[in-house]
Amino acid sequence: MDLHLSFSTTVTTVFVVLVVAFLLQILRTKKVNIVKNQAAPQAKGAWPIIGHLYLLGGSRPPQHVLSDMADIYGPIFTMKLGVHQIVVVSSGEVAKECLTTNDKVFASRPKSKAVEIMAYNYAMFGLAPYGDYWRQVRKIVMLEILSQRQVEMLGHVRVSEVRASMKDIYEAWLMNNDSEGSGMVKVDMKQWFGSLVLNVLVRIISGARFQHNDEEGVRLQNVVRKFFELLGAFVVSDFIPFTNGFDLGGYEKEMKMAGKEMDNIIEGWLKERKSLGSKTKATNSSWTY
Structure with missing residues (x-):
């Protein structure tokens, strides 16, 4: 009797387990189908x-x-x-x-060879992937650079540069009127807006201003333009990783050159600011008794 009862219990348990497994499989299949239909x-x-x-x-x-x-x-x-x-x-x-x-x-932002090479391995805030680092840098930028107080403090720079750029157009018109007697002058608006934005940014960062056709200003514009062109370039290794070591299209070489040139320009500004700070400190200390 005990043997028969034990056998019946075992059979019942196995049957229940099989039924539950069968039902779970049906539910899982339906869930997958729902997800596929929603995708x-x-x-x-x-x-x-x-x-x-x-x-x-x-x-x-x-x-x-x-x-x-x-x-x-x-x-x-x-x-x-x-x-x-x-x-x-x-x-x-x-x-x-x-x-x-x-x-x-x-x-988040997809990883790319351009950002890895030219943006200090995703360290640039605007190109960094979403995460703890991005959130922390964003907080610093919003508080220290893009806050309403900071934007208002730098308002005079934007006003000054717009006036200076308008003056450049006026002087070009005067020169053209005197030399050719024409009341009209052609203006490359792409170059004009590029110089305006560049001078606003450079004055905020380094305090300098580039004049029309200034050699360093033209150089910086070319580097910045090349930088953004390479950011949008189609790099095969971004989509097919096993081609990473072949540099198909030669973009990796161009990115390293553009990144190095940008580094040289910014490093020059940094040295200039350090030198100016040292001179100011030395001048102030000479008046201390």
Whole structure:
């Protein structure tokens, strides 16, 4: 009797375990199907290793290619760019959800060879990935640089530079009027706005100002322009990591040169400020009795 009871209990236990496992498997399958149904559709046509990169490397602008794909797959879909899977959003409502409700999910920045080489291995605040370091530096920047008090204190610099830039245009018009007798003068607005922004930033950082066609000013503009061009360059190793050691396209060499030139300019400003500080300190100490 005891043997029969023990056998029945064992069979019942095994049966219950199998039923529970079967039910859990059904629930897990349904959950996976729900997640798949909720996930954004993935664009078809991905190639092995490179994914959809071949679609963006043709003669058509990338925005036109993505627009055509949005007409097929809807306002949100995913693509594979090498080893990375990206989300493409073409709807204002969906973009609002990404940038407000789910902003922390999309707050980070992808790693890239350009930021690694030219931005001191992700140390630059504007290019650093989201995390503790970024939050701490952001707090310092907002309190010490971009606070309302600091912005108002530097207002005279912006006003002064706008006036000086307007004066440059007026002087160019006078020179053209005297030499050619024309009441009109051509102005390269790209160069003008570039010089204006550059002088505002340089005066805030170093206290200096570049004159029109100043050699160092032109050099700095060229370096800054090259810097941002390389930030947007397509580097194969960013998407296919095993090509990292080949420097396909030669961008890594250009990035190192641009980063080094930027370092030299900023280091020159730093030495100048240190020298000025030492002279000021020496002058003040000479009046101490």
